[in-house]
Amino acid sequence: MSRKEMERFVQTEKQKQFDNNFFSAAENYEAWEEIDFKNAEEIDGENTYEIKAEDLKSYAQACFDQNPLMNDEEAAKKSVWGGLVPHPIFVTPIAFWCIGTKGRGNWIRIPGARNPGQEIEIYENFRVGETIHIKIKPYDRYIKRGKYYMINQIDMYNQNNVKKCSWFITLILPRTKEDIRSFIKGQRGYQD
Amino acid sequence: MSRVTFDSVKAGDALPPITHPVNQDAFWRYAVASLDYNPLHTNPEWVKTAQPFKVPYTVAHGMMTMSFMTTVVTNWAYASGLKLTKIAAKFTKPVAPGWTIKCTGTITEKHVICPGKNYVIVETKAVNQDEEMVAFGEARVLFPD
Numbered sequence: 347m348s349r350k351e352m353e354r355f356v357q358t359e360k361q362k363q364f365d366n367n368f369f370s371a372a373e374n375y376e377a378w379e380e381i382d383f384k385n386a387e388e389i390d391g392e393n394t395y396e397i398k399a400e401d402l403k404s405y406a407q408a409c410f411d412q413n414p415l416m417n418d419e420e421a422a423k424k425s426v427w428g429g430l431v432p433h434p435i436f437v438t439p440i441a442f443w444c445i446g447t448k449g450r451g452n453w454i455r456i457p458g459a460r461n462p463g464q465e466i467e468i469y470e471n472f473r474v475g476e477t478i479h480i481k482i483k484p485y486d487r488y489i490k491r492g493k494y495y496m497i498n499q500i501d502m503y504n505q506n507n508v509k510k511c512s513w514f515i516t517l518i519l520p521r522t523k524e525d526i527r528s529f530i531k532g533q534r535g536y537q538d
Numbered sequence: 539m540s541r542v543t544f545d546s547v548k549a550g551d552a553l554p555p556i557t558h559p560v561n562q563d564a565f566w567r568y569a570v571a572s573l574d575y576n577p578l579h580t581n582p583e584w585v586k587t588a589q590p591f592k593v594p595y596t597v598a599h600g601m602m603t604m605s606f607m608t609t610v611v612t613n614w615a616y617a618s619g620l621k622l623t624k625i626a627a628k629f630t631k632p633v634a635p636g637w638t639i640k641c642t643g644t645i646t647e648k649h650v651i652c653p654g655k656n657y658v659i660v661e662t663k664a665v666n667q668d669e670e671m672v673a674f675g676e677a678r679v680l681f682p683d
Contacts, residue, residue, distance in 0.1 A: 351562075351563075351566055352566040352569060352570055352575075352580060354566075355566055355567040355570040355571070356570055357570075360573075361570055361571070361573070364573050366569075366570075366573070366575040367575070368575050368576060368577065369577075404570075404571045405571045405572070407567075407571070408567045408568045408570070408571030408572065408602075409568070409571075409602065409605040409606065409609060410558050410564075410606075410609075411605070411609045411612075413609070413612060413613060413616065415616050415617070425617075426619040427616070427619070431616060433605060433608070433609070433612070434608050434612065434622050434625055435601055435604055435605040435608055435625075438572040438573070438574060438601045439571065439572050439573045442572065442573035442574055443573055454574075455575075455576070456576075457576060457577050457578070457584075457588070458576070458577075458578055458588055458590040459576060459578075459590075460578075460590055460591065461599070461600030461601065461629060462600075462628065462629060463600070463626070463627050463628035463629050463673075463675075464600070464601070464604060464625075464626065464627060465624070465625075465626040466624065466625050466626070467623065467624050468621075468622055468623050468624065468625070469623075471621075529588055529590070532584050532587045532588050533587060533588060534587075534588055534589050534590070534592075535588075535590075536590065
C-alpha cells in the first residue's frame, strides 16, 4: 500500500530507475558481524551518479528548502555560485545510488537500520553536469549500550577525480543475518 | 538581506530559525528524493510489528532532520557566498508523523585565522512542538574572502 502512495512523489529519471525495494536483496546485505575488516582497502561503489538539475531541485523540495539558489536555475546562474547549489545533505541520494545493492556498504539498505547521527566534510560543492563516483572502506565498528554501530568512510569524487566530500556514514545495524531475516519477516531484529 | 562578512558576526549571534510540520507524506517524499526507502520511514504496516525504535509507527529520516538543521545555516550563509565545510548531527529522539520540528542555529565560535581561512562554528538544534530535543549538531562555515 505505501509503495503506491510513494509513487506520487517520483519525479526524476533516477528516482524512476532506482531499486526501491529494500527487502528484495536483503539476504545479500552485510550484517554487522559479517563485515570484513581484514580487507579494509577502499573499493569503488557499484554505480556512478550523473548530477542533473532535477536531482538537486527534487532534494531541496523534499526538505522544504525554498532557497532560490537550490531551486531556480536562472537565479543561481546570476549568483556568486554560477549555477544551482546542492543542499549539503544531497550526499544521501548519491550514496544510495552509488553503493547499490550487491557490494560493500549495502548495509545502508537493511530494513530497520537506525541512524544515530552523521558527519560530513565538504571540500567542494557538487555541480550539475558532474559525474560522481565513490570510494568506500570500513572505518570502525563498535558496541555501545547494547547497540551495534558500523561506520564506513565514503569519499565522493567527480569525473576529474576532484574529491568533493567525505562522509563517515554511521548506522546501528542488526548484529546477525538472522536478525536481518527477522526484520524481513516484520519482527524486531534487535535485542536492545 | 545584507551580505554577511566575518567582521559582522560574533559568537552568540542567533541565525533565523525555521519550523516544519512533518507527516507521512513528508516521509514518503523524502524517501523518494533521498533514495532511502528503509521501511521504518515508509511502511506503517511493517513498523507496527518490526518496531526498530520500539514504537509502532514510522519515524522521520534522520537525514531529513539534519537537512532542516542545515537549512538554518545555508539560509544565512549561501546568499553571501559562505561555504559549509563540515556538518555533523546526532539524533536524540525519533521524530513521529504529526510533529512540528523547529530548528535553530547559534554561532558559538569565531576562528580568526587569516583572510580566506576564517571560519565560524554554528551549533544547531532541533526540537519538537513540546520543546523536546530531537537532534543537535554543528556546522563549520568558511568565509572565503
